[in-house]
Amino acid sequence: MSEAERASGDVTSSKSKPVTAAEENFGVRARNISIGYTIRGRSEPFVAxxxxxxxxxxxEMVCIVGPSGCGKSTVLSAVAGLMPVRSGSLAVNGRPVTGPAADRAVVFQKASLLPWMTVEDNAAYGLRSYGTAKSVARERAHELLAIVGLSNFAKSYPYQLSGGMQQRTNLARALAADPKLLLFDEPFASLDAQQREMLQAELMRIWADTDKAGLFITHQIDEAVLLGNRVLVSTKGPASHITNAIEIDLPWPRTRNTRLHPDFNGYVEHIWSLLAAEQV
Ligand SMILES: Nc1ncnc2c1ncn2[C@@H]1O[C@H](COP(=O)(O)OP(=O)(O)OP(=O)(O)O)[C@@H](O)[C@H]1O
Ligand SMILES: [Mg+2]
Structure with missing residues (x-):
């Protein structure tokens, strides 16, 4: 089996809705992509x-784990359309990536809410920027705030929210425009353990009801196993690439109790050993 086949995997997804290779469009299809940064004063780019x-x-929800600095955020930026690929091919929802688009939304580690806007206006902001009428955007924002458990805080401002509530607002904003693909760059990393578990549970609940695809970057192997249909393991950088795609065959819907599944720790240990081998 080639590396490309191994990384893309040929196993049917274990999410409730079966996913087959016959479906013509992939959420993301990356083939031999290289991404680099231009460094001032150097003729050659830094190949991340x-x-x-x-x-x-x-x-499908796919998680990426890998050593710090290996290029996870770089990959996510390229999929978001914020950075070009220098070679290889990258397509989202069946179309080559040429820039940001409404079919995908990003949830970053920092909630990056607009401080002068209320929670409801922050949640509606993405829709408004795509030209949706204010009343429609607000109605949609309220639906999403209910889903993330923030109905009572619609009129609050970001500074009045905890870090976890800010990140819930961020999630509502990302979901509001109904993107087919959600991109997460360590969205729960700055939260304390309890808030992180609550947000993970929230995301799993939302994910069970959606047909969206997700690409989720995390440093936490247990989070990757908990949330992912598959976990991609990256080599260390520079010039990193994906070495393994581990199918996580744990039942859906996932909940906090999924951590108690007899196979859970086996997956964590396996991925841990792959990463440990990468650090030497
Ligand atoms: N704007 C930039 N200019 C030059 N090099 C950069 C830039 N941004 C990132 N890099 C380099 O690219 C490599 C990959 O960075 P990236 O942020 O994608 O890593 P990461 O896997 O997300 O790391 P972490 O786990 O710490 O978030 C690193 O070596 C980093 O120094
Ligand atoms: Mg990063």
Whole structure:
């Protein structure tokens, strides 16, 4: 089996809705992508990611783990359309990536809410920027705030919220425009353990009801196993690439109790050993 086949995987997703290779469009289809940064005063770019190949299928949540600095955020930026790939091919929802688009939304580690806007206006902001009428955007924002448990805080301002509530607002904003693909860059990393578990549970609940695809970057192996249909393991940088795509065959819907599943720790240990081998 080639590296490309191994990373893309050929196993049917274990999410409730079966995903087959026959579905013509992938959420993300990356083939041998290289991504670099131009460094001032140097003629050669710094190659952060080289020849990386992976897929995210429709309705699948794929997590990426890898050593710090290996290029996870760089990959996510490229998929978001914020950075070009220097070689290889990258398509989202069946179309080559040429820039940001409404079919995908990003949730970053920092909630990056607009401090002068209320929670409801922050949640509606993405929709408004795509030209949706204010009343429609607000109604949609209220639906999403209910889903993330913030109905009572619609009129609050970000400074009045805890870090976890800010990140819930951020999630509502990302979901409001109904993107087919959600991109998460360590969205719960700055939260304390309890808030992180609550947000994970929230995301799993939302994910069970959606057919969206997700690409989720995390440093926490247990979080990757808990949330992912598959976990991609990256080599260390520079010029990193994906070496393994581990199918997480744990039942859906996932909940906090999924951590108690007899296979859970086996997955964590396996991925841990792959990463430990990468650090030497
Ligand atoms: N704007 C930039 N200019 C130059 N090099 C950069 C830039 N941003 C990132 N890099 C480099 O690219 C590499 C990959 O960075 P990236 O932020 O994607 O890593 P990461 O895997 O997300 O790390 P972490 O786990 O710490 O968030 C690193 O070596 C980093 O120094
Ligand atoms: Mg990063």
């Amino acid at each position: 990611v080289a020849e990386a190949t992976f897929d995210v299928r429709p309705s």
